[in-house]
Amino acid sequence: MMRRSIQTTLRATLMASVGAVLAAILPLEAAAQDSAPMRIAVEGAFPPFNYLDANNKLQGFDIDIANALCETGKFECKFIIEKWDDMIPDLVGKKYDAIISSMSMSLERRQKVAFTEKYYTSPSVFIVRKDSAISDVSPAALHDKNLGVTSSTAQESYANHLYPDMKKTVFRSSPELYKGLADGSVDIILEDKLAIYDWIANTKAGSCCEFKGPDLADVTYFGEGAGIAVRLDDGERLSRLNAALKAIKEDGTYDMINAKYFPFSIQ
Incomplete structure (x- = not known):
């Protein structure tokens, strides 16, 4: 009977010790995650x-x-x-x-x-070179043009769905997209208006180009x-x-x- 009581006491003491250690460790782990x-x-x-x-x-x-x-x-x-x-x-x-x-x-x-x-x-917008003859940005008017967009963007999704018949050139980044328009690789591009604003307004390269058509703010594509x-x-x-x-x-x-x-x- 005495031996059983001693074992029970030892077991209880051990469990209490383990509980104390866990209680000390868990807050430290939580703090580590927070930090x-x-x-x-x-x-x-x-x-x-x-x-x-x-x-x-x-x-x-x-x-x-x-x-x-x-x-x-x-x-x-x-x-x-x-x-x-x-x-x-x-x-x-x-x-x-x-x-x-x-x-x-x-x-x-x-x-x-x-x-x-x-x-x-920020809305999206079409941009063309200033010497471009493009005045209408409807799908019918642009059907034979080459449109530039940046990969995996809302602009690419919008163009694929609303301008399905246009030839499209997909660029890896916005700077490459702007260069493609400036050097004539594409006829027109679709881009976030604020993103390209500085390039058009404040750079020599961007002075070649201008906004064309209305701002686009379709929440389905642009949120x-x-x-x-x-x-x-x-x-x-x-x-x-x-x-x-x-x-x-x-x-x-x-x-x-x-x-x-x-x-x-x-x-």
């Missing part, structure tokens, strides 16, 4: 929103917004440069935790990822603006990012970043 850097994917080839400067350092509107959100939301952040086509698959695959790279919140993308509230709005993408099951991060976004809009930080890149509001 892990938020990995942010950016393309790095979409000026003035995100690009690499002469020193190979990330710059642009998206980068400044991301840094402001990280500071306000108390995130430790790490940028990862990623190919545009791979962004959503690799976000879902947990290679990183968020995409802050001027991603339009299309209905198709919302099936795969969750988005914050929009952090800017309701650009948002920050996270995984569908990452609700806590989504809430924290939305709270930080609201804070930088209310305290004037967003307006200062906006004014650094554009002489008009893009909210």
Whole structure:
């Protein structure tokens, strides 16, 4: 009887010790997870929103917004440069935790990822060379033209569905798209208006070209603006990012970043 009591006591003491150790470890693991850097994917080839400067350092509107959100939301952040086509698959695959790279919140993308509230709005638009005879941008008028778009963008999807009979040249990046228009490789391009605004307004190369036709804002293809993408099951991060976004809009930080890149509001 005494031996059984001793064994029972020893077993209880051991279980209590294990419980104490687990109680100590679990909060540390949770803290480690909370302190892990938020990995942010950016393309790095979409000026003035995100690009690499002469020193190979990330710059642009998206980068400044991301840094402001990280500071306000108390995130430790790490940028990862990623190919545009791979962004959503690799976000879902947990290679990183968020995409802050001027991603339009299309209905198709919302099936795969969750988005914050929009952090800017920009229509899409056709652009031609100033010496072009193109005046009408309807599908019928452009049926024999070569249209340039950037790979895996809302503009490519829009063109494929609404301009199915046009010849299309798909470029890997926006700078390559602009060069293709300037050197005559394509007759007309379809691009995000804010993205190409700086090229047209402030560069010698861009002075060749001009906007043509109305702004395009079909939510089916272009969504309701650009948002920050996270995984569908990452609700806590989504809430924290939305709270930080609201804070930088209310305290004037967003307006200062906006004014650094554009002489008009893009909210």
